[in-house]
Amino acid sequence: MLRSIHDSLEPKLVTLFRRQGYSRSDFIADAVAGLAVAIVALPLAMAIAIASNLPPERGLFTAIVAGFLISAHGGSRYQIGGPTAAFIVTVAMVAMKHGYEGLVLATIMAGAILIIMAFLRAGELIKFIPYPVIVGFTSGIALLIAFSQIRDFFGLKITTVPPDFIDKLSIYVAHLHETNFTAVLLALISIGVIYIAKHRFPRIPGPIIVVTLSAFAVWGFNLPVETIESRFGSIPSMLPSPVWPEITFERLRFLLPDAITIATLAAIESLLSAVVADGMTGTRHKSNAELLGQGVANIASGIFGGLPATGAIARTATNIKAGARTPVAGMMHAIWLFLFMLLLAPLIIKVPLAALAAILMVVAWNMSEIKHIKEIMHSPRTDRIVLIVTFLLTVLVDLNFAIQAGIALASILFIDQMMKATQIRPITSEENDPDSTSNKTIPHGVEVYEIQGPLFFGVAEKLVDTLMLFEKPPQVFILRMRYVPLIDAAGLHSLEILHERLSHYNTRLILSGVNAQVYQFIRSSRIDEKIGRENIVDHIDKAIFRAGEIMGKKI
Template identity: 45%
Template structure:
């Protein structure tokens, strides 16, 4: 639970500081246009994106568990932030983000960082691709310069409005947008040091001013942009608002944890490091509490900016702190000029962001993997696009859980060993003579509620009741309450038919569960056998005792 910054400072050198310093400035230059564009796409003013990168990015680097993580606004939050603002306003967004920060801290404190890996890959790729489609769709108005007063938030109504207004396309805006995309694509082939998005913004903005193009700009849409220091502001809230925003807050926390830890894992692979997932969640939580208090939006680790940070020589959180300070200076000095940036250029940047964040390869691989994974992916994707991100995650997780249980139930096998040879191979040479009155069953796999019914059906198919039933549980790693209930039903069936039950080769974990339920005491400790030889000996002894008692009863008569 120690932040990486304090560990890295123990053997910090001047040479590494110079590398971190340079990387931090370069990443700040990359983050400047992205932060502005993501803020506008989220439905807030441009400076809020910069405040998010400044305040949130600072705390992510100061208290996080990754050496090179860069925090700030990302495309993953655009959909949910926009929705919260539309319904609850800026104060509602602040409350939801603070709630998310509290949840993230609790997740870190209770060491749930490793639990994120249990979210299935098809869900994360599904809703990530869905978010990419929504971001792309939200930029159509500005890219084509459409004169639309209010664009619906829902996907289908949004595109309906677009198609009705495509006759009013502003070709000058389209040219600006296309030029921006071309620069973003082609510039890295010329120079990889200077960020393509920054070059695109500068070239297109100056071209727009010189040619006096009739296109919408940040200034024409938002007016004067504040360049003052971020001010502390506590949101107005009440109990009803907090209750209504708990689920959106949890969604922000879940998204933030997934993206930040995924970014940290990618960073580990690039530098050969090892991030601390739990303190990373704590750092992200603190960042999401302070970011809205100073006017920002939700924060998470940004994979693209983190990768750029690494490629430019960063190896400690100092680069992230330098990135935040550099952005603060840029905001104070450059914000008066931001108002000249064309909206079509920002739309082009966000379209490229959407293109790169979408997991488009997953669509081509649908037929290669299990049909259940394809179903989960498509459900998460279409629910994100057509309904809601929260619903997509909830339904996706529930569907994934049910499909997982079905897979485990299918894996669990109940075998009725009718052929003596199935058992004789495991017996010593001197014990090949098996009584025909002994029946063998074997359970293979987890014995839980998804498989218990199948077990009962197999047992009921036996027509003749044997004198002894031996149940082999060597390959049963776990058993739950429903599995125990199924065993209890088997015991009751055996008792009703005067059949003795023996369990052999049971593992430690299920044995402990059965002891806690009192099942071992019920059938008797002597009927828990460590191997097949002991089980057969016990079975023969029980048969002899049964036959002896029957003979004695006949003699008495």
């Protein structure tokens, strides 16, 4: 048991080094791939921090510290970690409600929750989140990200942007007359450059072209647009010293809901990214080790003045396409970013905010799941309902609530489908299977009904209501359960109630075709003692024979 837990939590880096070693050519390939990813990550890290209403260096600190640790301790061979656009809304709201120090503590708490999830081996449970829920909240986040960039995209002079969608809409409308058309033109050109680079020069990251050319354009033509320097001043060229936030029971209790939101989002996003990487490379990630790495990284990110971190799908894909071989590529990407910050800090601050807004607009479009939304809209009605409800709750209410409500709604609709799929019906002469009762001699006064599907709380009441179908209660009621794969507490209780009500009419209950697992639960709950163990059989022939015995005794 302990060995199994150890194996599931062992970092992928350690597993690979132990099994196949590490050569000089591997390091060169990883270093080159890491450089390519760092070039993509540099503008994104700053843009995500700014979109979260925080200084750009917070994004860089996160990409360096968390990016290194996620690769070193995680369970994916190619995962690249750091700040992601999916966190923008949550981070902005937590920072606004509790201040940056509150965000740091929530991030550290989220890291601890992720580590607990890893030791509880919860990595496999993430796959049970319904697909429409994932698409719904991902597309909702994409809309919120795009909406959060309108201020810088249009160059609006708004000091503080509220986190709520409706409040944002109101303040944007109120300031729309302040539109800076130079900023709009710069942002539109930036989107065009990214699009052209992607299709004409796929090996050159579009975002780095945008930040470079836009910075030179602002400097060379003295364009009247805001830059990182004009809003935030200079940025540090070194990592800050680690600092623990003030921890009290009251603050922990107050921040717990936000920490759970961050941990949930980090777990889902990182494991989705790992799955995407597996699909691109044919490898397999270790989900629990990935959660452990995410937990360690988020704790360290908070201590070093960063933001919540998770796996980044676009950067992970870039890492794979750049020829990465091991998690060292992700560690090298963090080292390259540190060198960029150390050497290029005076140049980085010249980047215009409109260009960063354009980059995030493209990120939001790529996150929007338009293709998958179209697919789900052609799926069953229940999936469409879950998608739409999750999307609307994400945009208008809260991400955490949206996930909870989406899962709850999907579960309820699934139960409803299972209830409709599970049939409790009399046996008809139309059946043609070898054990059909149409080929059996059923004594007069015996009714045979069959359950097809699991006997759980959703259909338990339906079973009891079967008695209402009889004009005159039979002397023996045979309930065939050959197609009942499982039973829960409500199902067991319904059998007990069915037996009691039949006994009231002097009707004997016989259970036929009970499989071993279902019978074990019936025995554990001692219902077999009430029904009579001789009245629980594994085949319809035995049930009919037993009914004959009962009828004979009554005669």
